[in-house]
Amino acid sequence: MVNHLILGAYLNVLILRTNADQFSCHLKPFGCYKPPTVDVEEFTVEDAPVPEVFFKSYVSQEKAAIFRSVVSESDAAQLWTDEYISENFGDMEVRLEAKNETTHLPPKGEKYLGRDNLRHFTRTYHQNHNNVYIVSDLPKSMYKDVGVIPSFGACGEMARRIVEVDIWWSGGGTSSIIHKDEHNQINCLLNGTKYWKLIESKYEKFLYKHPESDFELGGFSDIDPTAIDLDEFPDVTKIEWSEFTMHSGDCLFLPKGYYHLVSSEGTHNLAVSLLFSRFDGADAIDFSDCEVNIDMKSLRSLADFEVQWQWEGRGTMVMGRQDLEERYRAVFEQYVRTMGGCKINRDGILNMIKEKFTPGDLVMRVGDVNNVFPIVDLNNDGFVTCEEINHLTSNDLIAVAGEIEPYEPSAVYWFEYSVIPFENVWVALNYCMTTYSTFQESVWLKHYVQLGGTSSFGKEIYERLVGGNSTGVKSSEISDDLIWHAMENWVKYWAPQYSNLSKMPTRADSRSLWAAAGTDAIDEDEAMEMNEKVSGATVPSDDYGNLREEL
Missing domain, CATH: 2.60.120.650 (Cupin)
Structure with missing residues (x-):
């Protein structure tokens, strides 16, 4: 009985010591709570x-x-x-x-x-x-x-x-x-x-x-x-x-x-x-x-060695693409075998793509899934068989992947249209036009570069707004139509992973654009100033404070 009491007390001490050690690791780096124990x-x-x-x-x-x-x-x-x-x-x-x-x-x-x-x-x-x-x-x-x-x-x-x-x-x-x-x-x-x-x-x-x-x-x-x-x-x-x-x-x-x-x-x-x-x-x-x-x-x-996805050092990058054998040939072959008895038509291929290759409603593709069937129907008889899937070359599979895989903004030269989100650019642009009577290139580029962008992309917006006028134009002369025209590519290449918006921006979103803009768009003093200047699209200053905390 005494031995059991001693053992129980000893275990309690160990538990308390372990809990104390773990508590002391609160807000400390990973691994503080115990030393590494798995050998490599x-x-x-x-x-x-x-x-x-x-x-x-x-x-x-x-x-x-x-x-x-x-x-x-x-x-x-x-x-x-x-x-x-x-x-x-x-x-x-x-x-x-x-x-x-x-x-x-x-x-x-x-x-x-x-x-x-x-x-x-x-x-x-x-x-x-x-x-x-x-x-x-x-x-x-x-x-x-x-x-x-x-x-x-x-x-x-x-x-x-x-x-x-x-x-x-x-x-x-x-x-x-x-x-x-x-x-x-x-x-x-x-x-x-x-x-x-x-x-x-x-x-x-x-x-x-x-x-x-x-x-x-x-x-x-x-x-x-x-x-x-x-x-x-x-x-x-x-x-x-x-x-x-x-x-x-x-x-x-x-x-x-x-x-x-x-x-x-x-x-x-x-x-x-x-x-x-x-x-x-x-x-x-x-x-x-x-x-x-x-x-x-x-x-x-x-x-x-043969590498499935090779990068030539220019153009569209291929990092992060799917395994051609496991993700494409094997998935296609299994689906055709299971759903069609090793023979499937065009609609069957489109259903497979929707079921096996579409990760959500917001998926954006550069290619067109309707182009997949002609690639895999090797004998052009209107059906795809298991044998045809097994005879697809690496180039065939690369072509299939090009039509199916989601658009990856960081792989292209125009990444900036996506990673500098539309709402931030829109808010900064409206701030400049409301604050300054003349919309000038140097002022606008200063604000755009503050967002994290490059001068060349900022100039694209400026030139679309003012044409060939190097001295600027009156801000009051810039219409809403012109703003949306200037930001056409920020809409076209909008990507949800970089935006606080739940969907591609439209003109009906003006009010939500102010709330969604990140901390880089304008600083808090500027945001409060905008509340007083922009009617119908105001955001209480404490909302910006809360947004800052979230971001």
Whole structure:
């Protein structure tokens, strides 16, 4: 009896101590509540598993692994200095993000918002207070320098299922939110240092995942990893996690669905990531081309591999596209087999697209789903069979994806029309015309650039409003019709993910536009002034205060 009492008291002390430790971690960084307890296996060139073992023991089991110093001798690790890249790949374009993933607006490149050429980037990314981070498709011309590790690329089906290749490059000081990616990936650090925290997918229920469409296989947590609110997110303390550091030449196998948190340091922090198929439910895949004595010492050049979505370094980017085999061929084949007995007509294909590929009412497409049927009806007999689906080429599947996949604003040169939301531009424009008797270019551009935009896009609005009048026009002469004409492209490329509006803006929305405008449109004093000047579209000043708090 005494022993039971002593044991009970001891357990109570442990519980109280644990609760006290957890309470002390309120508003502290992720992981404060307990040390990392999940080991991640490490390999070198000498003991790395052959591709089949790597697939069976790690990829199919969704088990992370680190490969130390395996790409240190690759051309990319040896040659990719600022000078070399500027000289050899300077005209190539890349996508830009802010170093901190919680920042809404992307940085400005030499010409565009969220996009830059590598020559300009290498000249500017070391500047003080520079917030620029390349998170982009790797231009195809750079593939030749990238070495692919033997455990993944020596032979076998994994090496034939690379979906896309990405580049991550900054001057250090980057930090991510807690998130997961859709695909498996081999992430290789070519320069600098990165600090990783990994969370297995089985702990997702404790991560307070941000609500998203069921079509999304990636995702992120609503938790702020720098200061976790344990009152709001108490279950975080139930998560077991891993922690490790990657150095130049190291590669990480990051399984699909693994949540991770990454920060970087080093004035030249550069990584390349190979994203490959998920292989959901596949216990075994094809390794028939693997020889008995596999060369596990030599890297293969990425240029020797077929990559589904290749980026030429100009034009529309392809980052974030779907797996052609798993998302298109397999889904089409299964639907045709199940719903049509391996034979289906045009209406059946359109129904499948609506059911399997349309994530919500607000989906925007560049393509036209009506063009899909002629692509997949290879013999033009008015039906699509399982055999035809299996005979589609990679180019056929790319054409199908082009007609189906949602419009991604950050992939195009005119990203600015979407990411600088219509309502902010509209409010800033109306403020200028109400405040200043003459609508002048310099005044307008000052306000537009304050929104985060570029002068060239701001000039488009100005020139549409005033024509060739370089001195400006009377604000009273600018009609409502002219305003909507000037902002035509902000309506055309309006995207819900960047806007506070629930639908594409129309002239009937004038009142809601004032309430929806973000904090960049006009400051609070200007908002109060507008209340007095604009009749029929006023917003109480405390609404702007509340909106500021929300944003």
